[in-house]
Amino acid sequence: MAMRIAKSKKAHTVAESLIMPAALEICEIMLGKESSRKLLSIPVSNDTIRRRICDMSNDIQLQLVERLQSSTFAIQLDESTDIAGPAQLLVYVRYCFDNDVVEDFLFCKPVPLRTTGEDIFAMLNDFFIANKLEWSSCIGICTDGAAVMTGHKSGVVARVRTVSPNIISTHCMIHREALASKNLNESFGKVLNTCIKLVNWIKCRPLNERLFAALCEESGSDHRHLLLHTEVRWLSRRKVLQCVFExxxxxxxxxxxxxxxxxxxxxxxxxxxxxxxxxxxxxxxxALNTSLQGRDSSVLKTTDKITAFKKKLRIWKTRVQNKSCNMFEPLTEFLNENNMAIDNLATDIFDHLSAMEEYFDRYFPTDNIADYDWIRNPFSCQLTDLTGKEEEQLAELSSNRSLKLKFQEQTLTVFWCNVRNEYTLLAERALTVLVPFATTYQCEASFSALAVIKSKFRSRLQVEDDNRVCLSKISPRIDLLCRQKQAHSSH
Structure with a gap:
């Protein structure tokens, strides 16, 4: 019961106030009063549920730490302020286990004082020391690119490099995409600001909101309400603009x-x-931002998506120069309906696309991504930057036809984990690229769960145990926890 409550992000009191009364009533109707009285022996108080969740959380953390102590791993971290005011540091980990790469919740702790790089690193280091984890086993760290994380001298990444010099640091690709796409030239910036002003003029006046909704309903529109623009929600612009246009x-x-x-x-x-x-x-x-989200996303996958979008930008620029805008269907339909030519907009659109391409090149510089083609397909790649021993192992692996058949049926991470014992150097090199996080998506999604668990009605809750039981993929060992409890003889 306690695990279900934690998984559903409900308050601990729900067992006593809702679940048990409902269970008693159901049991009494279906089986009789005698059977329903047996349920009264089940402890469901707020404190009992909290203790059970803490026990499960500790067991999950113990299992996770045991796995990390015998494997290399990468982390992603982010901090955010909860409903009560304190900043919460949330950390996820990705590691090799059971011939695959697994992502899991590591910890979520309140930052005691300031959210400086030194303070955040101290929290990380204390957790590593307390759980006997080695920094040398941490091969990657992914952050949101804030100064406190990536500062050259006192940022978290800089402090981590003092204890693990070879660690791979990654600036979240979703954050970079949002930064590269947020800049608008003067012409389109005015349109966006006017659109926001128009929406606010209606949404901020309840009477206007009701009257406009009634008008939309009478006219049979697909929408009934406008949407407010939120700067920190990167996906809100398209929905706001599309709703106003329609x-x-x-x-x-x-x-x-x-x-x-x-x-x-x-x-x-x-x-x-x-x-x-x-x-x-x-x-x-x-569409690009959404494609970068999700679990099990590697640097190779996200880089491919960014590269494809940059190529699209160049194609769009060429078409606009040729006075064509058929790649933007709603715009094309509007121009045709009103007998307008694209000539008046071509310059502004070309300038915007050029500026966007420049920003994408700045935030996503062209890397030698082709050097990792041997990871994507070790059976058809020739050009590599491997050492002599690694090239020899690649030659052996690429000649193994049995592995070639298995490669077509497995994911990249499963394949390279399976060949790690036989081709150790090559597999470790491949996993060094595949294991590090490309985005901080898991942290961002977990902050959404945290906002539900620690609401204004539960603002004093210490949220780490609930978060771990709710978000972790590791199942608590219920049977072991039950054996460690001593039943009261009076019950």
């Missing part, structure tokens, strides 16, 4: 009735065409 007729009618000055924008075809382009381009950016 409701442009309703907005024009509503703003005209209200004698608002903003009606001149939604009645201007040039402004609406720019809005259509922004909705289109942010749709493409959102």
């Amino acid at each position: 409701l442009r007729s309703e907005l024009a009618s509503f703003l005209m009735d209200k004698n608002s000055e903003l009606v001149k924008f939604v009645s201007d075809n040039v402004w609406l065409a720019k809005l259509a382009y922004l909705a289109d381009i942010f749709c493409q950016l959102n």
Whole structure:
């Protein structure tokens, strides 16, 4: 029961206030009063549930630490402020276990004082010392790129390099993509700001919100409400812009009735065409951002997606130069409906795409990613930067036809973990690339879970144990924990 409560992110009191009364009533109806009385011997108090969750959390951490002590691993970390004010440091780990690469929750602890690089490193180092983990076994660290994490002198990465000089540090690719795509030139920046002002004018006035929703319902629109823009939510721009563009007729009618000055924008075809382009381009950016998210994402996969998007930018630039915009379907449809040519927008669109390409090149410099083709397919790659011994092992591996058949049926991580005993040097080199995190997606997703667990109604909760039982892939050893408990003879 305690594990189910933790997995569902519910308050510890739910067992006593809801689950047990419901179970008693169900049992009494189905089996009778005598059977239902037996359930009363089950302890379900708030303190009991909390102790059970702590016991399971400690068992999960013990199992995880035992795995990490015999394996190389990589970590990702991020810090954020919870509902009560304290900053929480959340750390995930990726390691080799049972012939595969596994991701799991490591810890979530409140930062006692300041969130400086020294303080965060001290927390990491204390955890490593307390659990007898070696920094030499940590081969990768992924952060969000904030100064406190990546500062050259006192950042967390710099401090980690003092104890593990060969560690691979990664700036989260999702953060980099968001930074590269957020900049707009003056022309499109004004359109976005006007769009936000228009949405706020309606959303911040409850009467306007209700009247506009009624108008949309009467007209049979797909949407009933506009969406607020949130700067920290990277995927919000596309939805806000698309919603405004699709409701442009309703907005024009509503703003005209209200004698608002903003009606001149939604009645201007040039402004609406720019809005259509922004909705289109942010749709493409959102698709890229979403593709970078998820579990089990490696540097190779994410780099391929970024490289593909950079090639698309160059294709789009060429087409715009040739006065074509058919890659942006809503924009093309709008221009055709209003008998407009792209000539008036071509310069602004080309400048925006050029600036975006420049930013992507800055945040994602061209690396020698082809040097890792032997990891993707060791049976067809020839050019490598391997040492002599590693090249010999690659020659042996690529000649093994049995492994070639298995390679087609397994994931990269499973394949390289399986050949680690036979081709040790080569597999370790490959896993050094595959094990490090490419993004801090797991931390970001876990902060969402933390916000549910530690809400304003549970603001004093020490959230680490609940978080671990909720998020960890390791199952607690319930039978072992039960054997360690002594039953009360009176029960």
